[in-house]
Amino acid sequence: MMNIDEWKHMFKLDPAKEISDEDLDKVCESGTDAIIVGGTDNVTLDGVLDLLSRIRRSHMVPVVLEISSEEVLTPGFDYYFVPLVLNSKEKKYVMDIQQKAIKEYIDMMEYSEVYFEGYCVLNPEAKVFHHANCELPETADVKAYAYMAEHVFHLPVFYVEYSGTYGDPEVVREVKAELHQTKLFYGGGIETPDQATAMMEHADAIIVGNSIYTNLKQALKTVAAVKAE
Numbered sequence: 001m002m003n004i005d006e007w008k009h010m011f012k013l014d015p016a017k018e019i020s021d022e023d024l025d026k027v028c029e030s031g032t033d034a035i036i037v038g039g040t041d042n043v044t045l046d047g048v049l050d051l052l053s054r055i056r057r058s059h060m061v062p063v064v065l066e067i068s069s070e071e072v073l074t075p076g077f078d079y080y081f082v083p084l085v086l087n088s089k090e091k092k093y094v095m096d097i098q099q100k101a102i103k104e105y106i107d108m109m110e111y112s113e114v115y116f117e118g119y120c121v122l123n124p125e126a127k128v129f130h131h132a133n134c135e136l137p138e139t140a141d142v143k144a145y146a147y148m149a150e151h152v153f154h155l156p157v158f159y160v161e162y163s164g165t166y167g168d169p170e171v172v173r174e175v176k177a178e179l180h181q182t183k184l185f186y187g188g189g190i191e192t193p194d195q196a197t198a199m200m201e202h203a204d205a206i207i208v209g210n211s212i213y214t215n216l217k218q219a220l221k222t223v224a225a226v227k228a229e
């Protein structure tokens with residue numbers, strides 16, 4: 001299914017981490033709506049291309065590159081997600097890096113394939129929190145970022161990112177109340193079907209990352225849980 005607006009479940013594969021062919025097949029054939037390829041540290045073009053080619057070799061699932069640096073920009077993905085880290089203290093992570101990339105690659109950009117994501121990083125222990133020099137917002141701040149994502153920047157996606165830890169469903173519920181056009185993605189710490197359904201009560205889509213590598217059997221069950229909603 002290529003319509004992003006209908007996606008409910010995504011697996012995020014980190015090119016910096018090893019995954020066997022057998023496990024990769026299970027992830028790709030799980031019924032998830034898409035595979036996102038992305039991570040914060042040690043993400044190389046070789047790692048990205050390795051995952052892309054292994055997925056494409058035998059699977060039809062849509063594949064998205066979540067771009068973390070110019071180095072990994074490559075054709076061949078179905079979609080490209082471009083993060084704007086809204087709660088960064090530095091403007092470069094919100095828009096300058098992206099503005100420079102647009103200047104450079106505008107002729108290669110197919111607008112229908114590129115989705116800008118308003119990221120709000122809520123786990124102060126997450127690599128991305130430190131990497132993008134984020135500050136921890138209160139719930140009222142997160143809601144204001146969500147409002148800006150929809151009404152000021154007209155972004156297609158607002159991403160509540162708890163990468164590495166399970167977040168607060170109440171925060172996700174309050175954020176959802178601010179959003180009508182902009183899709184709400186939730187990611188962070190989902191390991192079980194119950195955790196997936198709790199976040200899916202409010203989010204438009206959930207993203208499961210780490211548990212692919214720590215407990216794949218449980219991670220695969222999050223797909224059916226979300227689809228049953």
Ligand SMILES: CC(C)=CCC/C(C)=C/CC/C(C)=C/CC/C(C)=C/CC/C(C)=C/CC/C(C)=C/CC/C(C)=C/COP(=O)(O)OP(=O)(O)O
Nearest residue numbers: 039040041067068069070080083101108109127128132163
């Ligand atoms: C032709 C075409 C498609 C053009 C696109 C044009 C365009 C505008 C490109 C811009 C691309 C670009 C350079 C974007 C930069 C984005 C950005 C803010 C970079 C700064 C560095 C940074 C903060 C990178 C991280 C990006 C991010 C938000 C990643 C989140 C992913 C995440 C939290 C994954 C979880 O894994 P990880 O963090 O690695 O944790 P573990 O390894 O511990 O699990």
Ligand SMILES: O=P(O)(O)OC[C@@H](O)CO
Nearest residue numbers: 163164187188189209210
């Ligand atoms: O790795 P986890 O904690 O599942 O988070 C998923 C995703 O939101 C990371 O960008």
Ligand SMILES: [Mg+2]
Nearest residue numbers: 014039040041
């Ligand atoms: Mg990583």
